[in-house]
Every structure is written in structure tokens, then in C-alpha cells.
Amino acid sequence: MAVVFQKPKALADIPMHYCPGCTHGIIHRLVAEVIDELGIEGKTIGIAPVGCSVMAYNYFTCDMIEAAHGRAPAIATGVKRSDPENHIVFTYQGDGDLASIGMAETVHAAARNENITVIFVNNAIYGMTGGQMAPTSLPGQITQTSPYGRDPKLCGYPIRVCEMLSQLEGPEYLERVTVNSVANIRKAKKAIKKAFQNQIDGKGFSLVEVVSSCPTNWGMTPQAALKWIDDNMIPYYPLGVYKDRTAEQEAAK
Amino acid sequence: MAKLTFKTDFCKGCGLCVDACPKKLLRLANEKINKKGHHPAEITDQSACVGCASCALMCPDCVIQVER
Ligand SMILES: Cc1ncc(C[n+]2csc(CCOP(=O)(O)OP(=O)(O)O)c2C)c(N)n1
Ligand code: SF4
Numbered sequence: 468m469a470v471v472f473q474k475p476k477a478l479a480d481i482p483m484h485y486c487p488g489c490t491h492g493i494i495h496r497l498v499a500e501v502i503d504e505l506g507i508e509g510k511t512i513g514i515a516p517v518g519c520s521v522m523a524y525n526y527f528t529c530d531m532i533e534a535a536h537g538r539a540p541a542i543a544t545g546v547k548r549s550d551p552e553n554h555i556v557f558t559y560q561g562d563g564d565l566a567s568i569g570m571a572e573t574v575h576a577a578a579r580n581e582n583i584t585v586i587f588v589n590n591a592i593y594g595m596t597g598g599q600m601a602p603t604s605l606p607g608q609i610t611q612t613s614p615y616g617r618d619p620k621l622c623g624y625p626i627r628v629c630e631m632l633s634q635l636e637g638p639e640y641l642e643r644v645t646v647n648s649v650a651n652i653r654k655a656k657k658a659i660k661k662a663f664q665n666q667i668d669g670k671g672f673s674l675v676e677v678v679s680s681c682p683t684n685w686g687m688t689p690q691a692a693l694k695w696i697d698d699n700m701i702p703y704y705p706l707g708v709y710k711d712r713t714a715e716q717e718a719a720k
Numbered sequence: 721m722a723k724l725t726f727k728t729d730f731c732k733g734c735g736l737c738v739d740a741c742p743k744k745l746l747r748l749a750n751e752k753i754n755k756k757g758h759h760p761a762e763i764t765d766q767s768a769c770v771g772c773a774s775c776a777l778m779c780p781d782c783v784i785q786v787e788r
């Protein structure tokens with residue numbers, strides 16, 4: 468018998484601190500599988516965010532840097548530019564980190580078409596701090612800071628990051644995926660692999676938004692959270708490719 | 721023939737693997753408790769497993785290794 472599935476080498480052999488059924492763990496594994504498959508562990512530097520994945524540096528076996536809240540794309544820019552040939556640089560960021568406090572860093576890294584890979588985990592809430600409203604929390608969504616449901620008249624509407632960034636000339640590749648089923652996990656991995664391959668090929672800013680769950684702060688079982696993604700998240704955050712410059716150029720030929 | 725190996729002490733008893741198995745071969749062992757204090761997942765009938773690895777793909781904690 469041959470091993471057909473095992474923990475990727477780029478993921479350390481230690482238990483992760485995430486809540487039971489939290490899909491952060493699946494996304495970590497997909498990134499690690501891609502690092503293994505591309506054979507880039509030795510040259511990869513990951514930038515960890517502030518948020519539940521703040522200790523991602525414990526879990527990936529490549530070099531890691533911990534950024535101040537929201538600043539991962541700025542740090543990634545510096546690391547990448549310091550040795551573009553020999554560094555593969557990725558950030559791993561939640562929605563509070565990437566789309567709230569770090570929105571400026573995100574937008575400008577995309578506008579510059581910085582040659583980095585961004586893994587954006589959108590769970591529509593601030594998980595680490597106990598479930599406050601995020602820039603991506605849905606209209607009507609109950610959180611610690613919107614106990615009667617998010618009221619767009621008071622708090623505005625949630626931000627669709629892929630759609631927004633797709634209006635910029637800069638970025639190379641923007642795709643939204645999710646990991647709430649086996650089929651979706653396979654598609655998510657393809658997108659993450661492409662986002663790393665683009666960097667290797669020197670194509671520029673590649674961001675994969677992964678619609679993720681937070682059973683703990685959504686206040687539901689892990690199973691109900693996966694269904695909540697289908698019923699509530701995907702209608703507001705449709706899956707798909709929002710920008711793929713290379714594919715567009717090929718099509719125009 | 722397929723074989724699953726569980727890193728039982730990494731399991732958080734979330735049950736996502738149980739739902740992912742197309743042949744409904746997994747269960748949470750309610751009579752057992754692992755180091756983390758969870759009821760760990762286990763396979764009920766190894767001989768019926770086809771080794772599709774759906775459970776392992778769904779597991780957030782890399783608990784399951786699959787051989788085929
Ligand atoms: C400068 C600064 N402001 C605020 C905080 C508090 N804080 C920690 S994590 C977080 C948001 C985390 O949410 P998100 O990025 O969505 O990640 P998740 O925990 O949901 O994975 C905030 C506001 C902080 N650590 N530093
Ligand atoms: S609080 Fe939410 S996002 Fe954070 S580890 Fe728990 S389930 Fe995951």
C-alpha cells in the first residue's frame with residue numbers, strides 16, 4: 468500500500484491551537500501542500516498576521532516573520548524586494564487584519580503589483596478578539612459589536628475585497644474560493660498553487676480570498692458553519708476568478 | 721484495500737471527517753477521551769474503506785493518514 472494522504476512536510480508536526488472544526492487548519496494545510504509540491508520550502512518566507520493565525524509561525528516550517536496588525540503586505544514587500552530572485556514571500560491574513568487596519572497596505576501592494584502571494588482568510592468576523600464585527604461581516608449578522616445584527620445604515624456595507632481590487636490596474640490574479648466541502652477544498656488548492664506559481668514566474672500580486680468559518684464566534688457547530696458559508700457567505704461573496712491578467716492577455720491574442 | 725491511521729491525540733472531535741466520508745464509516749468515539757479532552761474520530765469498518773481520503777482532506781488538524 469502506498470500513502471495517498473499525509474500531513475505535508477511544510478506543516479510542523481505539532482497540534483494547532485485553532486478551535487475544533489475551524490477551517491484555518493485546512494487553509495494552513497493547503498498552503499503547506501503547495502509549498503511541498505513546488506519544492507520551495509527552503510526559499511519561502513511567510514508573514515503572519517495579528518488575528519487567530521498570529522501563531523502561524525509555529526506551524527509552517529519555512530521561515531516566518533510576525534507582522535504588526537495589518538502590515539504584512541508592507542513587510543512582504545521589503546522581504547521580496549531585498550532578494551527577489553531567492554525569496555518566495557507570502558502573507559496569511561484575516562479579514563480584520565487585511566481589510567480593516569491593513570487595508571492601505573493591501574490596496575497599495577496590489578496597486579504596485581508587488582510580486583507577492585496573499586492568502587486572505589475571510590471569516591466575516593474578528594475571531595481572536597472574541598467575535599467583533601469585521602469589515603466583511605454580513606448585513607444582519609449578529610456579532611459582539613452588532614448584537615441586533617449589522618445595520619448597513621449605521622455601519623456601511625461589507626467590503627468585497629476581490630471585486631474592489633479588481634478595479635485596479637495593478638494586480639495579476641485575484642480569486643475567491645472556499646473550503647467548506649471536499650470539492651471546494653480541491654479548487655481552493657488549485658488557486659493557492661497558481662498564486663505561488665505566479666510569483667515564481669514573476670507575474671506579480673496574487674491574492675486568494677478563502678471564505679472560511681469561525682464556528683466559535685458565529686455561535687454554531689462546525690457542520691452548521693460550513694452550511695452557513697453556502698447559505699449566507701457565498702451569495703454575498705460569489706466564488707470565482709476576479710482578475711487573471713495572463714489569461715486575459717492570452718484571450719486577447 | 722485501504723488503511724487509515726489516526727493521530728488520535730491531535731483530534732479535536734469536530735466531526736467534519738464523519739460527515740465527509742461518502743460511505744459513512746467514521747464515528748466519534750463517545751466512550752473515549754484523548755489528551756486534549758475530545759472524543760476522537762475512528763473508523764468503524766476498515767475493510768469497507770475505499771481510501772478516497774475525503775475525511776483526511778476535510779480534517780483541519782491533519783489527524784488522518786491514508787494508505788491505499
Ligand atoms: C494595532 C492593533 N489593534 C488592534 C488589535 C486587536 N486585534 C487583535 S486580532 C484583531 C482582529 C482579528 O480578526 P481577523 O483579522 O479577521 O482574524 P481572525 O482572528 O478572524 O482569524 C484585532 C482587532 C491589535 N492586536 N493590534
Ligand atoms: S475563534 Fe474562530 S477563527 Fe479563531 S480559531 Fe476559533 S473558530 Fe477559528
Ligand code: SF4
Pocket residue numbers: 488730731732733734735736737738760761778779780781782783784
Ligand atoms: S475532522 Fe479531524 S479533528 Fe475533526 S473529528 Fe475528524 S479527525 Fe478529529
